[in-house]
Amino acid sequence: VLILVSASLSQTVLEEAKEYLDKYDKLAADIYYHSSEASWNYYTNITDETLKNMTDWSLKESEFANIEAKNASGFNLSQIQDQNITRLLKKVMDIGISAFSDTAKLRKISEIQAEMTSIYSTAEGCINATTCLPLEPDLTDIITNSRDYDELKAAWKGWRDASGKKMKQLYPQFVELLNEAITFEKKYKDMGEYYRSWYESETFENDVRHLFDELAPLYENLHAYVRRKLRTHYGEDKFPSTGHIPAHILGNMWAQQWNGIYDLVAPYPNKQSADITEAMIAKNYNVTYMYQVAEDFFKSIGLYEMPPLFWEKSMLVKPNGREVVCHASAWDFSNGRDFRIKQCTSVTEDQLLTVHHEMGHIEYFLAYADLPLLYRGGANPGFHEGVADIVTLSFQTPEHLNKIGLLDDVPGQNDTEGDINFLFRMALEKVAFLPFGYLIDQWRWSVFRGETKPERYNEKWWDLRCDFQGIYPPVERTNDDFDPGAKYHIPGGVPYIRYFVSFVAQFQWHKALCQVGNIPGPLHRCDIYNNIAAGARLNEMLKMGASRPWGEAMLKITNATDGETTKLSALPLLEYFDPLIKWLEKNNKENNEILGWDKKNCPNVLFLPVLSGSSIIKSMGFIIGAMLFLCS
Numbered sequence: 001v002l003i004l005v006s007a008s009l010s011q012t013v014l015e016e017a018k019e020y021l022d023k024y025d026k027l028a029a030d031i032y033y034h035s036s037e038a039s040w041n042y043y044t045n046i047t048d049e050t051l052k053n054m055t056d057w058s059l060k061e062s063e064f065a066n067i068e069a070k071n072a073s074g075f076n077l078s079q080i081q082d083q084n085i086t087r088l089l090k091k092v093m094d095i096g097i098s099a100f101s102d103t104a105k106l107r108k109i110s111e112i113q114a115e116m117t118s119i120y121s122t123a124e125g126c127i128n129a130t131t132c133l134p135l136e137p138d139l140t141d142i143i144t145n146s147r148d149y150d151e152l153k154a155a156w157k158g159w160r161d162a163s164g165k166k167m168k169q170l171y172p173q174f175v176e177l178l179n180e181a182i183t184f185e186k187k188y189k190d191m192g193e194y195y196r197s198w199y200e201s202e203t204f205e206n207d208v209r210h211l212f213d214e215l216a217p218l219y220e221n222l223h224a225y226v227r228r229k230l231r232t233h234y235g236e237d238k239f240p241s242t243g244h245i246p247a248h249i250l251g252n253m254w255a256q257q258w259n260g261i262y263d264l265v266a267p268y269p270n271k272q273s274a275d276i277t278e279a280m281i282a283k284n285y286n287v288t289y290m291y292q293v294a295e296d297f298f299k300s301i302g303l304y305e306m307p308p309l310f311w312e313k314s315m316l317v318k319p320n321g322r323e324v325v326c327h328a329s330a331w332d333f334s335n336g337r338d339f340r341i342k343q344c345t346s347v348t349e350d351q352l353l354t355v356h357h358e359m360g361h362i363e364y365f366l367a368y369a370d371l372p373l374l375y376r377g378g379a380n381p382g383f384h385e386g387v388a389d390i391v392t393l394s395f396q397t398p399e400h401l402n403k404i405g406l407l408d409d410v411p412g413q414n415d416t417e418g419d420i421n422f423l424f425r426m427a428l429e430k431v432a433f434l435p436f437g438y439l440i441d442q443w444r445w446s447v448f449r450g451e452t453k454p455e456r457y458n459e460k461w462w463d464l465r466c467d468f469q470g471i472y473p474p475v476e477r478t479n480d481d482f483d484p485g486a487k488y489h490i491p492g493g494v495p496y497i498r499y500f501v502s503f504v505a506q507f508q509w510h511k512a513l514c515q516v517g518n519i520p521g522p523l524h525r526c527d528i529y530n531n532i533a534a535g536a537r538l539n540e541m542l543k544m545g546a547s548r549p550w551g552e553a554m555l556k557i558t559n560a561t562d563g564e565t566t567k568l569s570a571l572p573l574l575e576y577f578d579p580l581i582k583w584l585e586k587n588n589k590e591n592n593e594i595l596g597w598d599k600k601n602c603p604n605v606l607f608l609p610v611l612s613g614s615s616i617i618k619s620m621g622f623i624i625g626a627m628l629f630l631c632s
């Protein structure tokens with residue numbers, strides 16, 4: 001009788017839980033829709049009232065999450081055998097800072113983040129006494145296209161003075177409030193630990209460090225080659241004996257990807273170098289067409305076309321007459337129909353890649369749209385970024401660019417010079433990024449841990465930038481600057497390790513999709529365009545959303561037998577670049593190039609040892625003690 005009773009009891013508990021979760025889903029969808037709409041209205045029209053409305057709705061969202069977490073905690077999970085239901089209930093209860101009872105402080109967090117995002121998005125960097133320009137498109141165009149050392153330096157410094165420096169006072173409070181909110185529930189030691197918990201792995205921090213160490217030799221070879229090429233253009237005097245490269249001459253405002261300077265550093269410059277931006281303009285590409293080209297790629301592999309609301313409601317160009325957050329992003333309005341991109345799109349190659357990236361996010365949104373709301377996310381945040389990027393590995397192949405009329409002659413498989421040029425171009429985009437993708441959250445995690453105090457924010461930033469990227473600031477930096485704030489994701493409060501994870505995972509997936517698609521030839525020349533089998537395999541993973549631990553999602557794509565491949569692996573990336581690795585090693589050796597740089601000394605980063613209060617008192621005490629001793 002007891003067994004019967006307990007069985008029927010657990011059955012009713014299970015039914016009750018399912019009923020609760022259905023109700024939750026409907027309520028959540030409604031709140032999230034309005035909250036997303038309120039955020040959208042702010043991001044596409046920065047005013048005091050759109051800021052207020054967004055903050056009000058983010059508070060409503062937190063309140064809803066808080067109430068439902070309490071409701072869900074009423075279920076005794078040990079009585080529920082259904083793994084799926086317990087996973088959903090746990091997600092209802094895992095609400096981060098929304099568990100914090102002090103709603104005034106939660107509001108303050110939202111307001112500070114919005115204010116920092118507004119400073120970033122409305123900043124105009126002055127390149128001389130009379131000219132001040134926005135980041136997009138003006139300063140970005142200068143940093144990408146100028147080859148004048150001093151003009152680049154002015155844009156680099158101007159941007160940092162107008163953005164990061166202006167939010168320096170806000171960030172310490174932002175950190176303090178986030179840590180206070182996240183430690184309220186006593187589940188996480190600091191905000192960084194909460195962010196890392198999204199990867200559902202105790203060893204995550206070590207795993208990414210190992211991956212970085214595996215990839216560092218490739219980066220150092222690329223760094224050495226690029227440094228030598230840039231030395232010839234800009235002159236020896238700009239390259240210190242420490243081995244660092246000036247941060248502002250790498251074709252990108254943050255030196256995070258170097259494809260902007262391909263023309264300056266290409267291995268075989270006399271080979272026809274594909275200037276895709278020029279080709280786009282020559283072919284009369286316009287913004288809408290750029291989105292149609294990207295949509296065409298996804299449809300060609302059996303994925304999803306953009307729904308009507310996408311074209312109706314997206315913001316695809318920078319509007320006149322109002323301030324917007326230009327930094328591109330993809331939006332899921334949680335109702336299965338409304339998905340948008342917000343991008344100040346201009347007709348350039350880099351922008352075309354970003355269009356594919358943002359639409360890649362939309363493909364993931366569409367694939368998991370029928371799942372419970374709690375599962376509508378990437379298997380982990382890095383998967384969402386990897387999915388966004390994966391088609392760029394096919395789209396940029398010479399074969400594909402030729403197919404869509406952006407490249408005339410395709411370097412043949414045995415055209416080593418053409419092949420190396422292409423691989424080098426991909427390395428400037430994907431390998432150069434690795435230390436940057438890794439270090440942003442090394443800085444942020446050290447700040448959340450309290451290891452890096454506000455008076456040393458900028459010093460720690462440049463320690464990491466000099467150490468991992470081997471670059472140095474062209475203008476002397478002090479702790480009065482706040483260079484982390486000059487990168488969108490810091491004021492935007494968006495974690496960054498996801499991009500490092502993505503840049504590793506996307507090569508694992510590319511390899512698997514090229515195999516399942518039976519696409520012959522070397523990995524770096526594989527194009528999954530029009531390959532339904534490859535698209536179907538990818539779609540199987542997309543449809544899982546966040547319903548299962550991400551190792552299972554990895555296995556869904558790699559379909560491997562050995563359990564090891566549920567993990568992140570650097571091997572496919574190294575395999576993809578293997579011909580280039582050999583070429584770079586040989587070339588650097590022939591030129592007696594010394595790889596690497598002095599990781600402990602960074603030019604122009606001379607921070608006065610800021611004596612913190614405690615150390616002043618200690619040193620005073622020491623002096624007084626010594627004097628007393630001498631007198632006695």
Ligand SMILES: C[C@H](N[C@H](C(=O)O)[C@@H]1CCCN1C(=O)[C@@H](N)CC(=O)O)C(=O)N1CCC[C@H]1C(=O)O
Pocket residue numbers: 256327328329330331354357358361384385388492494499
């Ligand atoms: C240009 C791109 N914008 C982000 C992205 O698309 O990831 C935006 C802003 C922050 C999150 N985001 C989203 O759109 C999310 N809603 C996606 C999601 O749903 O998870 C970006 O910041 N990138 C691209 C490569 C490296 C990095 C950079 O430029 O440094």
Ligand SMILES: [Zn+2]
Pocket residue numbers: 357361384385388
């Ligand atoms: Zn993304």
